[in-house]
Amino acid sequence: MIYQGKQKIWSDYQKDIPDDHWFYVRSCIRQSFFPGSEKFFMKIVRDDLGKDIYETEHHTTCGGIAYHCDTIPQETAMTIVARQFALMTEAGYENLVASCITSFGNYCETIETWREFPELEARVREHLWKACRREFKVPKYVAHASDLVYKFRNEIAARAKFRLVDHETGEPLRIVEHIGCHYSKMFPHKGVGGAEYPCVLSGMAEAWGGEVIDYPERRHCCGFGFRQYLVRANRGYSLSNTHKKFESMEPYHPDCIITNCPGCPFFLDRWQYVISEMEGKTYGQDGHGIPVLTYEELAALVLGYDPWDMGLQIHQVGLEPLLDKMGVPYDPSKKYLGLNEKEIMKPGLPTVLKCC
Amino acid sequence: MTMDRKIVIIGGGIAGMETAACLRDLGWTPVIVEQSSALGGHVAEWNCLFPDLAPAGKLVDSLRAKVEGIEIHLDTVIAAINYLRKGYSLVLSDGTKLQSDAVVFATGFSLFRAEKKEEYGYGIYDHVISNKDLELWFNTGSDERVPDNPKAVGFVHCVGSRDIKAGNTQCSKVCCITAIKQAIEFKEKFPKAEVYCFYMDLRLFGRKYEDFYIHAQKDMGIHFIRGRVSEVSETIDGRVFVKAEDTLSGKPLRVSLDLLVLMAGIVCNRDNDRLAQAVSLPLDEDGFFRSRDNVSQLTLSDKPGVFFAGTCTGPKTIPETLAEARSAALAVNEYLKTLK
Numbered sequence: 001m002i003y004q005g006k007q008k009i010w011s012d013y014q015k016d017i018p019d020d021h022w023f024y025v026r027s028c029i030r031q032s033f034f035p036g037s038e039k040f041f042m043k044i045v046r047d048d049l050g051k052d053i054y055e056t057e058h059h060t061t062c063g064g065i066a067y068h069c070d071t072i073p074q075e076t077a078m079t080i081v082a083r084q085f086a087l088m089t090e091a092g093y094e095n096l097v098a099s100c101i102t103s104f105g106n107y108c109e110t111i112e113t114w115r116e117f118p119e120l121e122a123r124v125r126e127h128l129w130k131a132c133r134r135e136f137k138v139p140k141y142v143a144h145a146s147d148l149v150y151k152f153r154n155e156i157a158a159r160a161k162f163r164l165v166d167h168e169t170g171e172p173l174r175i176v177e178h179i180g181c182h183y184s185k186m187f188p189h190k191g192v193g194g195a196e197y198p199c200v201l202s203g204m205a206e207a208w209g210g211e212v213i214d215y216p217e218r219r220h221c222c223g224f225g226f227r228q229y230l231v232r233a234n235r236g237y238s239l240s241n242t243h244k245k246f247e248s249m250e251p252y253h254p255d256c257i258i259t260n261c262p263g264c265p266f267f268l269d270r271w272q273y274v275i276s277e278m279e280g281k282t283y284g285q286d287g288h289g290i291p292v293l294t295y296e297e298l299a300a301l302v303l304g305y306d307p308w309d310m311g312l313q314i315h316q317v318g319l320e321p322l323l324d325k326m327g328v329p330y331d332p333s334k335k336y337l338g339l340n341e342k343e344i345m346k347p348g349l350p351t352v353l354k355c356c
Numbered sequence: 357m358t359m360d361r362k363i364v365i366i367g368g369g370i371a372g373m374e375t376a377a378c379l380r381d382l383g384w385t386p387v388i389v390e391q392s393s394a395l396g397g398h399v400a401e402w403n404c405l406f407p408d409l410a411p412a413g414k415l416v417d418s419l420r421a422k423v424e425g426i427e428i429h430l431d432t433v434i435a436a437i438n439y440l441r442k443g444y445s446l447v448l449s450d451g452t453k454l455q456s457d458a459v460v461f462a463t464g465f466s467l468f469r470a471e472k473k474e475e476y477g478y479g480i481y482d483h484v485i486s487n488k489d490l491e492l493w494f495n496t497g498s499d500e501r502v503p504d505n506p507k508a509v510g511f512v513h514c515v516g517s518r519d520i521k522a523g524n525t526q527c528s529k530v531c532c533i534t535a536i537k538q539a540i541e542f543k544e545k546f547p548k549a550e551v552y553c554f555y556m557d558l559r560l561f562g563r564k565y566e567d568f569y570i571h572a573q574k575d576m577g578i579h580f581i582r583g584r585v586s587e588v589s590e591t592i593d594g595r596v597f598v599k600a601e602d603t604l605s606g607k608p609l610r611v612s613l614d615l616l617v618l619m620a621g622i623v624c625n626r627d628n629d630r631l632a633q634a635v636s637l638p639l640d641e642d643g644f645f646r647s648r649d650n651v652s653q654l655t656l657s658d659k660p661g662v663f664f665a666g667t668c669t670g671p672k673t674i675p676e677t678l679a680e681a682r683s684a685a686l687a688v689n690e691y692l693k694t695l696k
Contacts, residue, residue: 001590005471005479196474196587216589216597251592 001214006197013184013194017151018141023093024055025084027100028065030262030294036311038099040300041145048159048303049152053097059087064102064182068226074113078120079127081110086134096139097148101261104144105182108190111138142190144183146260146295150192150200153207161304164210164255167327172211173255176290177201178222178245178268180261201258201295208302210255217248223271224263242271246283246290256291256322258298268292269316276353287354289317301328308334313344318355332356361692362387364446364456366434366631369397370419370674371666371681372462377422378685384692387427387456389434389448391627395420397464403494405674406530406537407564415674433627437634442695443661444635457695458661458688459635461645462681463627465667468516468524468620476512476618477588483596483613484588486515486620487531490538506549506614509542510598511535512585513555517621526642528621529671532559535619536572543576551578552611554585554600562673581609588616622671635659644670655684663688 022045026038045051063080066072084107088096098104114121121138128134149156157163164173179198184191193199196219202212221228223242228234245268249257259265272289276282284290292315293301300310307328312319313335323330335356338344349355363379365372368390376386394400396419402412429448436447443457470478470486477484485493485501493499513535517528532555539551553572558580560566572578583601591597596616600609624643632639637657638646645668648656655664665684666677 001482001594002480005477008471008479009474194474197480214590216591218589219587 006199009197010193010199013189013192015143015147015190015192016141017143017147018095020051021093022051022053022095022097022143022148023088023091023139024053024145025059025062025096025098025100025103026055027098027103027262028061029266030099033262033266033314034294034297034311035314036300036309037294037296040305040310041099041149041296044156044296044299044303045148045152049155054091054093056087056091059084062098062100062103062106064100064106065226065230067106068102069230075120075124075127077106078110078113078124079131081107082124082128082136083132083134085139086128086136088139089135089137094137094140095143096141097143097145099145099262101144101180101182102263104142105186107139107142108187111142112187114138144191144200144260146183146200146204147192149295149299150203153204156204156299156302157207157209160208160302162302162326162328164205164208164298164302164326166325168325172209173322173325174252175202175205175210175212176215176218176249176252176254176257177205177212178218178257178259178261178264180259180264181221181225183260201260204295204299205258208298213249213252213254215249215252217245220245220248222259222261222264223267224261229263229267238267239271239274242267243275246272246275249290250283253285254290255325256293256298258293258295260295265292265294273316273350273353276350280352282353284317285321287352288321289353291315291317291319291322293319293322301326304328306330308337316355317353320356361385361457361695362455363458363460363688363692364389364444364454365460365462365665367397367462367464367666367668368392368395368428368430369462369464369666370399370415371464371668371677371684372397372460373419373423374678374681375460375462375665375685375688376426377419378682379688380423380426382685382689384689385427387429387454388423389429389432389446391431391433393431395423395428395430398467398488399674401488401495402491404537404541406533407562407568409537409541434631434634437631439635439659458663458691460663460665460684460688461631461637461657461668462665462684463625463631463668465622465624465671466626468522468528468623470515470618470620472522473515473519473618475587476515476585476616477590477596478618481588481590481596481616482594484616484618486618487534487538488620490542490617494541501615503614506546508550508552508611508613509546509615509617510552510554510585510596510611510613511539511617511619513553513619514584515618515620516623518556524621524623524642526671527559529559530673531619531621533562533565533568535617536560536569536578538617539578540568540572540576543572543578549614551576552613553578553580554598555580555582556584557582583609622667625668628668635662637662642670644668655680655687661691663691
């Protein structure tokens with residue numbers, strides 16, 4: 001592997017990411033799957049980095065799931081997107097930051113389509129006005145939330161309480177990164193590092209001390225792929241995709257996987273349990289799985305936030321092996337205590353996959 | 357009629373040399389301006405030529421011998437060209453000024469930069485090389501990217517050719533047969549190696565090309581897979597992992613190789629824009645010079661006294677290039693005869 005070759009490509013795919021003043025739109029599903037991610041993103045950006053980032057309770061789905069499942073036409077999806085833009089305009093912001101990769105792809109696709117077909121934008125403006133009497137400006141800048149974390153990765157590294165380094169041996173942890181299909185595969189120039197060798201996540205991992213693994217199925221889909229999972233008959237296909245990725249990364253003994261997209265961490269996390277039950281196979285050390293984190297969770301861990309406050313107990317694959325390696329302190333007895341030490345119920349344990 | 361008229365030939369590749377030699381034979385005074393430090397162009401870097409595996413060096417040497425005694429400016433580029441009432445005034449990068457009655461563009465082509473097809477990993481993965489790199493290795497035996505005893509090697513056709521996303525929709529014409537040639541040469545050096553050619557279709561238009569292909573398939577056991585490579589990555593032991601589609605069997609294909617050779621296509625010379633602007637010559641959409649017409653006047657431009665030879669007007673084989681160079685010389689000869 002020629003690292004300088006990747007650096008050359010990265011230099012071709014750098015984005016100008018504004019420093020401040022962002023309008024934030026959440027994901028439909030991340031708050032259910034990994035509830036701490038968005039909360040801690042806001043906390044890090046607002047409290048640790050001191051940036052102005054605004055969100056409103058009036059925003060809705062971007063329509064991306066329905067669009068990619070072919071249940072709504074593109075014009076409808078665009079009108080939903082136009083409404084989000086209207087909320088941003090009404091709040092006085094020009095930079096939009098999306099939590100969800102599919103939303104980010106959807107916003108980029110909408111803006112690019114309007115650039116090519118201005119008559120379509122005019123029609124969508126009319127639809128929006130008729131539907132809810134709103135008007136909008138197209139954002140000056142659209143970013144994915146990971147772009148912001150990437151931009152401030154060195155500031156986060158400077159404040160890091162823990163690094164992606166084995167605290168006993170001093171060796172860098174081996175990190176698998178998975179950027180998600182809709183981040184830059186549609187528009188390579190809109191992703192940091194492009195589509196083939198993206199550096200948005202690898203840049204974070206390296207800045208925080210880790211070593212990124214480039215394994216043969218790195219670019220392969222996580223297994224979500226919308227219809228692969230949402231159409232029940234296709235779920236075996238979803239699982240086989242995820243299985244393929246794990247078989248490919250296994251020889252590199254990764255310490256954790258970091259992800260960018262709402263679906264990817266869910267499938268890379270949950271399917272490890274399914275594979276272990278079906279085949280009796282696990283991919284981590286000593287019967288554990290490979291911990292899967294969102295980039296916000298990883299940033300929060302590096303900054304020293306409590307793993308259980310972040311909701312890491314909601315993950316299927318136990319995070320403890322990673323916490324132990326990083327030297328992050330945690331109280332096992334508090335794993336299933338929520339706010340104000342309220343019991344949030346302990347899940348049943350899998351038969352094969354070691355979870356704590 | 358005066359026979360001391362001067363013709364500046366821009367480019368000292370095989371087209372430039374052949375044009376110059378023919379013009380001198382016809383009694384005129386050609387001058388060659390070549391940007392590199394030696395004559396021969398791309399062919400001088402090649403090992404041997406399809407379909408007879410004739411040494412490329414022999415051809416280049418014979419052409420160099422034919423232009424001995426002709427005024428040649430090496431390591432020199434054209435700094436300026438001005439159209440005068442009679443002929444052209446050229447300023448070279450070393451400050452030399454030349455007055456010329458005619459100018460022949462024999463500026464050739466550039467090889468597509470294989471790293472632009474990012475998914476193939478040229479410049480990223482340790483054992484991915486280009487067709488040109490392989491020819492240099494055939495010549496020198498020295499390239500650490502080529503393993504000592506390869507067990508499997510792949511050739512990817514049409515890298516940067518017929519590819520709208522790569523900005524080049526044209527067929528490069530010579531890559532199919534070059535890939536077959538290189539695959540045969542590789543197989544001869546490493547008989548036990550499995551050799552795969554990934555192609556979208558095989559354009560074997562020339563005499564003996566089809567025979568060459570059949571020989572590669574039947575006698576050499578080279579595997580031809582109709583399907584494009586979708587992506588390349590690296591295995592834990594540093595081999596090249598290739599994903600492709602076999603469109604004949606309708607199945608995706610994954611194979612680990614010791615070496616992957618990218619058949620970088622022919623694109624326009626990167627200097628064409630500058631030269632074309634200097635004399636207000638039109639370029640085609642693909643950046644090659646535009647001939648007066650594409651059937652019977654390939655060597656003629658729209659400007660009086662400006663002619664084309666070789667691949668500056670599009671991809672060509674060596675025999676086509678040499679034939680066109682001779683044709684350009686005859687066209688110059690006809691033109692000069694009309695000058696008073």
